Amino acid sequence: MKIGELAKETGVSTHTLRYYEKIGLIDTATKDASGHRNYGAFELDLINWVVCLKKSGMPLEKIKTYVAAFKTGDANNMREMLEAHLVKLHKQQADIEHYLDVTERKLASLKKSTTH
Structure with missing residues (x-):
């Protein structure tokens, strides 16, 4: 697949x-006779995983470390990184649930005060 399709x-x-x-997060793509980059299913899966990690708050430097561990088959390092990231995500989830609860209670109290 061409770079535009991957994008x-x-x-x-x-x-x-x-x-x-350029930063080595993904390997340099093979190029066709015209010099256009060609990517395969592996790169597609990898980029989708990188997007997931990034959107969930993992810094790019840690993602690079994770991908390097993946490329070398360092399952222990990968597991440790993902376990730490999961702990962080659970904390964020708990925080968000708290903020939702507080906001919902505040909204309910405002609705009660405007109906009287």
Whole structure:
């Protein structure tokens, strides 16, 4: 798949995909006779996983460390990183649930005060 197709499939701009190549997050794509980048299913899956990690708050430097561990088959490091990230996500989830509860109670009290 060409870089534009990969961008469309992942929601990541072509500029960002080139940057990810430059910093070694993804391997340099093979190029066809015209010099256009070609990506496969592996890159598609990897970029989708990177997007997930990024959107869930993992910094790019940690993502690079995770991907490097993946490429070398360092399952222990990958597991440790994901376990730590999961703890962080659960904390964020608990915080958000608290904020939702407080906001809902505040809204309910405002509705009661305006109906009297």
